[in-house]
Amino acid sequence: MRSIVFFFVALAVGAAAFAAALIFNNEYVFFAGYTVLHFVVLATAWNILGGYCGYVNFGSAAFFALGAYSTVFLHKTYPLPIPLLIIVGGLVSGMVGLGTGYLTLRLRGAFFAIATLALAVVLQTLVVNWDYVGGARGAYVIRPNSIAIGPWTISYMQYLFASMMVLAVIALTTARLIERSRLGYGFAAIRDDELAAEACGVPTLRLKLIATTLSGAFMGMAGAPFPYYIGYLQPSSAFGLEYAVNSIAMPMIGGTTSWVGPLVGALLLATLQQIATVTISSHLNLLIVGLLLVGFVIAAPNGIVGLVREFLRVAAPSGPDKRSVAVILLAIYAFLSGIFGIVLGLAALMSGRSGLLLAVGILALVLAVLYLASFYGLLTMQPWSPAVALAAFGLSLPLAAASIAMDHSSLRNTVLEGATVVIALFAVWMLRRQDVTALYRSNAIADLVIARTQGAAP
Amino acid sequence: MSMDLLFNAVIAGLLLGGFYVAVTVGVSISFGILDIVNIAHPAFIILGSYIAYIVNQRLGLDPIVTSILVLPIFYALGALIYEVYYHSFEKRGQEALRGLAFFFGLLFITEVLLILVFGVDYRYVQAPYIEKTLRLGFVDLPLRMLVPCVVSLLMLAALQLFLSRTFTGRAIMAVSQDQLALQLMAVNPIRIKRIAFGISIATAAMAGAFLIVIGPVEPSVGREYIGRVFAICVLGGLQSLPGTVIAAMLLGVIENITSTFYGPSWAPAVAFGFLLLTLAFRPAGLLGR
Numbered sequence: 001m002r003s004i005v006f007f008f009v010a011l012a013v014g015a016a017a018f019a020a021a022l023i024f025n026n027e028y029v030f031f032a033g034y035t036v037l038h039f040v041v042l043a044t045a046w047n048i049l050g051g052y053c054g055y056v057n058f059g060s061a062a063f064f065a066l067g068a069y070s071t072v073f074l075h076k077t078y079p080l081p082i083p084l085l086i087i088v089g090g091l092v093s094g095m096v097g098l099g100t101g102y103l104t105l106r107l108r109g110a111f112f113a114i115a116t117l118a119l120a121v122v123l124q125t126l127v128v129n130w131d132y133v134g135g136a137r138g139a140y141v142i143r144p145n146s147i148a149i150g151p152w153t154i155s156y157m158q159y160l161f162a163s164m165m166v167l168a169v170i171a172l173t174t175a176r177l178i179e180r181s182r183l184g185y186g187f188a189a190i191r192d193d194e195l196a197a198e199a200c201g202v203p204t205l206r207l208k209l210i211a212t213t214l215s216g217a218f219m220g221m222a223g224a225p226f227p228y229y230i231g232y233l234q235p236s237s238a239f240g241l242e243y244a245v246n247s248i249a250m251p252m253i254g255g256t257t258s259w260v261g262p263l264v265g266a267l268l269l270a271t272l273q274q275i276a277t278v279t280i281s282s283h284l285n286l287l288i289v290g291l292l293l294v295g296f297v298i299a300a301p302n303g304i305v306g307l308v309r310e311f312l313r314v315a316a317p318s319g320p321d322k323r324s325v326a327v328i329l330l331a332i333y334a335f336l337s338g339i340f341g342i343v344l345g346l347a348a349l350m351s352g353r354s355g356l357l358l359a360v361g362i363l364a365l366v367l368a369v370l371y372l373a374s375f376y377g378l379l380t381m382q383p384w385s386p387a388v389a390l391a392a393f394g395l396s397l398p399l400a401a402a403s404i405a406m407d408h409s410s411l412r413n414t415v416l417e418g419a420t421v422v423i424a425l426f427a428v429w430m431l432r433r434q435d436v437t438a439l440y441r442s443n444a445i446a447d448l449v450i451a452r453t454q455g456a457a458p
Numbered sequence: 459m460s461m462d463l464l465f466n467a468v469i470a471g472l473l474l475g476g477f478y479v480a481v482t483v484g485v486s487i488s489f490g491i492l493d494i495v496n497i498a499h500p501a502f503i504i505l506g507s508y509i510a511y512i513v514n515q516r517l518g519l520d521p522i523v524t525s526i527l528v529l530p531i532f533y534a535l536g537a538l539i540y541e542v543y544y545h546s547f548e549k550r551g552q553e554a555l556r557g558l559a560f561f562f563g564l565l566f567i568t569e570v571l572l573i574l575v576f577g578v579d580y581r582y583v584q585a586p587y588i589e590k591t592l593r594l595g596f597v598d599l600p601l602r603m604l605v606p607c608v609v610s611l612l613m614l615a616a617l618q619l620f621l622s623r624t625f626t627g628r629a630i631m632a633v634s635q636d637q638l639a640l641q642l643m644a645v646n647p648i649r650i651k652r653i654a655f656g657i658s659i660a661t662a663a664m665a666g667a668f669l670i671v672i673g674p675v676e677p678s679v680g681r682e683y684i685g686r687v688f689a690i691c692v693l694g695g696l697q698s699l700p701g702t703v704i705a706a707m708l709l710g711v712i713e714n715i716t717s718t719f720y721g722p723s724w725a726p727a728v729a730f731g732f733l734l735l736t737l738a739f740r741p742a743g744l745l746g747r
Contacts (some may be wrong), residue, residue, distance in 0.1 A: 050555065054555050058497070118730040126722065191555075241570075242565070252556075263645060283574055
């Protein structure tokens with residue numbers, strides 16, 4: 001697909017999402033959606049440098065905060081409309097990205113990672129000491145109630161949501177364009193072997209500087225509307241840990257080799273965090289993200305997209321068929337249920353003084369582990385995985401039934417748990433079908449996959 | 459600018475630098491010698507601080523004695539982490555991107571776990587020497603700075619002796635230069651690296667105790683040390699322990715003068731400026747080859 005076509009298709013999908021959110025007629029949908037979208041931009045930006053070039057940026061929060069603080073600065077001196085603010089934020093962060101890259105990228109790659117970590121601390125120090133933008137006290141940026149665009153008047157939150165949607169589409173299109181251009185091949189050459197790339201005439205320093213600048217600029221753009229979104233910006237929220245860790249975890253969990261990975265990772269993780277922050281404490285939810293990050297880099301280095309690709313290559317070499325797509329969907333469902341189970345289990349354990357709640361919490365955690373194991377096992381074609389998945393889905397049936405029985409007054413709960421029952425029944429039926437069990441029976445295939453995913457030892 | 463104030467700032471900076479030696483020596487081993495970019499090192503230091511804090515609260519034991527007692531535990535933890543790192547990343551040649559993300563994850567998990575268990579309040583310890591100060595003429599030597607500085611220099615001397623005199627120590631220095639030659643001497647380089655990484659994490663236990671002796675600690679303090687630690691390590695010439703001492707003292711003095719004359723909130727920025735200047739002008743470090 002040509003990039004222009006892709007851009008307009010993505011824009012159409014975005015517009016459809018906006019329209020769907022309008023139907024809900026609930027301001028919170030836009031509020032949560034904005035968070036998800038700005039993580040899509042951050043993850044995509046991180047991936048341009050981290051995934052394509054193989055250079056790790058730990059200072060995403062610094063670039064994000066630079067964008068946010070340039071907005072605060074302009075808000076005090078000369079207020080501009082959001083699209084211009086996004087451009088200014090992008091310029092500022094892009095310049096800092098270029099500078100950091102220029103000073104550190106001539107050396108070994110690890111120095112860049114360390115420098116970005118330190119950069120976050122130092123920029124925070126500067127902002128804390130800079131009274132004009134609020135210093136340690138923070139700054140208020142009052143969000144207008146609504147804005148008139150042409151003939152329509154929409155609420156400001158919807159306006160921010162729409163701006164971030166356009167920005168996300170632009171970021172994704174750029175990432176996709178890079179992937180398929182000479183630039184992207186140069187990046188990939190740097191990632192695989194910088195010395196060899198240099199020897200082949202790839203202008204490595206220039207390409208790396210382009211990557212740091214682009215990546216920093218998109219992070220700054222993601223941060224620019226943030227003060228209007230949050231209303232009150234203080235250094236510890238703009239430089240917050242969740243930005244540094246999420247912008248790494250999302251691409252790593254989704255998959256770093258293509259633009260799909262960060263998108264998938266950001267959509268999954270950000271949505272889950274929206275739910276988890278409401279259900280349990282925000283620190284616990286960050287802990288889950290950290291554990292997922294470590295788990296994925298150890299067990300599934302190419303992320304969810306990598307797992308799915310490997311699975312398709314072995315299970316359906318001639319293109320995706322109904323069977324393999326169904327298994328993939330089940331596996332993703334198991335992944336989501338697993339994380340959700342951890343969230344609910346921890347919530348029950350944390351709040352529970354009663355024995356019943358403790359038991360429910362432990363049961364939910366056990367179920368979550370089974371779910372996560374079956375997600376991993378099903379996609380890496382482990383022979384044990386259908387049994388584990390059957391156990392997980394089987395166990396979820398009585399739990400869902402019990403939940404309906406205990407709380408049948410709320411319609412939402414009944415519908416959700418009913419859906420769980422239907423999906424679990426479908427999963428059990430699916431996993432016991434002849435063609436699916438045959439897929440996992442042949443150990444030769446499983447061994448092949450294991451050898452492929454782990455790579456050859458030197 | 460009075461001479462007394464300046465002189466005192468320099469002395470206090472030297473004492474602070476002595477403490478920075480303990481903080482950095484672990485990274486000099488892991489990053490400088492083994493080429494493992496362990497950015498989670500400050501998190502282990504904070505972990506050491508909290509262990510010293512718990513033992514001090516419950517049993518009233520001296521934090522530095524505690525840290526010596528828990529050295530074997532930290533050594534085992536380090537050896538375990540190296541095993542995971544080796545099998546998951548180093549063996550597959552993926553240490554650059556995913557290995558870094560792994561350590562970042564560890565840093566993050568440790569910090570969040572500490573926040574969950576202890577909250578974000580500042581914690582401190584009690585020891586007889588913390589509130590005393592030696593006075594030599596117009597020079598103040600607060601014991602809470604002097605004791606960590608002296609013990610940390612002793613630790614460094616012991617490590618330097620170990621690395622230069624014993625067979626294992628020399629094997630550790632050799633593993634960074636030529637693994638194959640080491641194998642020809644019938645030494646398993648993986649085992650040597652595991653030992654070295656264990657030692658580097660063990661030093662974090664001591665550094666953690668020093669940190670909480672010097673001042674109160676809260677879980678996110680660790681991140682401020684990342685810039686400092688790597689700045690010192692790079693300026694010191696990565697593998698050279700004497701270079702680390704000089705660089706640590708230098709940074710301690712500069713930081714202390716900055717916070718004495720411009721206010722303490724500027725101190726964290728000094729390390730980064732230091733790091734960037736080093737990388738730009740003298741990437742081989744002070745005593746580098």
